[in-house]
Amino acid sequence: xxxxxLLLNLGSPDSPSVPDVRRYLAQFLMDPCVIDIPWLLRFLxxxxxxxxxxxxxxxKGYSKVWTADGSPLLVYSRALHEALTPVLSDETxxxxxxxxxxxxxxxxxxxxxxxxxxxxxxxxxxxPHYAMSxxxxxIAECEKSLARLGWHPTVRTVAPFYGHPKYIEALVSxxxxxxxxxxxxxxxxxxxxxxxxxxxxxxxxxSHCMRESGCCGAPSAAHATCYRxxxxxxxxxxxxxxxxxxxxxxxxxxxxxxxxxxxxPFTDPHVEMLSQRGIKHLAVVCPAFVADCLETIEEIxxxxxxxxxxxxxxxxxxxPCLNVDPEWxxxxxxxxxxxx
Numbered sequence: 001x002x003x004x005x006l007l008l009n010l011g012s013p014d015s016p017s018v019p020d021v022r023r024y025l026a027q028f029l030m031d032p033c034v035i036d037i038p039w040l041l042r043f044l045x046x047x048x049x050x051x052x053x054x055x056x057x058x059x060k061g062y063s064k065v066w067t068a069d070g071s072p073l074l075v076y077s078r079a080l081h082e083a084l085t086p087v088l089s090d091e092t093x094x095x096x097x098x099x100x101x102x103x104x105x106x107x108x109x110x111x112x113x114x115x116x117x118x119x120x121x122x123x124x125x126x127x128p129h130y131a132m133s134x135x136x137x138x139i140a141e142c143e144k145s146l147a148r149l150g151w152h153p154t155v156r157t158v159a160p161f162y163g164h165p166k167y168i169e170a171l172v173s174x175x176x177x178x179x180x181x182x183x184x185x186x187x188x189x190x191x192x193x194x195x196x197x198x199x200x201x202x203x204x205x206x207s208h209c210m211r212e213s214g215c216c217g218a219p220s221a222a223h224a225t226c227y228r229x230x231x232x233x234x235x236x237x238x239x240x241x242x243x244x245x246x247x248x249x250x251x252x253x254x255x256x257x258x259x260x261x262x263x264x265p266f267t268d269p270h271v272e273m274l275s276q277r278g279i280k281h282l283a284v285v286c287p288a289f290v291a292d293c294l295e296t297i298e299e300i301x302x303x304x305x306x307x308x309x310x311x312x313x314x315x316x317x318x319x320p321c322l323n324v325d326p327e328w329x330x331x332x333x334x335x336x337x338x339x340x
Contacts, residue, residue, distance in 0.1 A: 004118035011099030012071035016062035022055035033137035076291035129230040166331035184283040193253035275311040285319035
């Protein structure tokens, strides 16, 4: 029996060129787990209103963050795969990396795993918090690809690790190292946003998420798939470990798309509120991402930074993602081998 550990991340366009970005956005936005409206309406919206203009702007962003080795997300994901390989691989276990969108594609990597003689798969979505548009779609694509291949190995999926002690320790260490040399007075936890209806869709009880005030704090089976509860729990655990006072940190949600009701508060107006409150030295961490990418480097590190300084802020510190920090590599190895 041979085990294959499959790291799964979001993905990137093949290059920052407009055609490659358009192709990537089409694959991403046409995913029903991302924009969950009927196919025909989704097609009309994406191809009629989004793809004619958005790729040009997104390509500019990618051009700013692109490296000689490719997009930061892909570069860091490959580096993580490389760092984990000597830790987790042996005569009976091999490590693989696939992207939900773009390359290396999930169907291609699964085909390679089959050809390598893998009989047991451990899928590892590189998302600390569950969302149908991240973990959910990655697992669904694996299942579809396995069905197309007619291949039926044993499959186990590593659960969201938002509260795993080793993940929290690695995140606290990363934040602490950044803040040790920074002038800061407030730490903002900026998480990727989600439409509220996604939370309701993934609520197995059908009656808890976003249905009542304080739902994230009330015990429920819904928390196993509730993104909002999970990001609040990560924040609580980190703040507790760092000894932060309530006035020293807050939570916001970035990267919203469309006019539907998304999780609030939104990062941009929240940063403006912090400035109005008199905060002059702001630090931001983005725990929804384990690898730096367009959303962290450009959206927060450049756009949000510029906004805060324009509003009168004096210093802005972007805490890097975990990337290939040795403590994170060790933590992830333990999370894979011994889930909480």
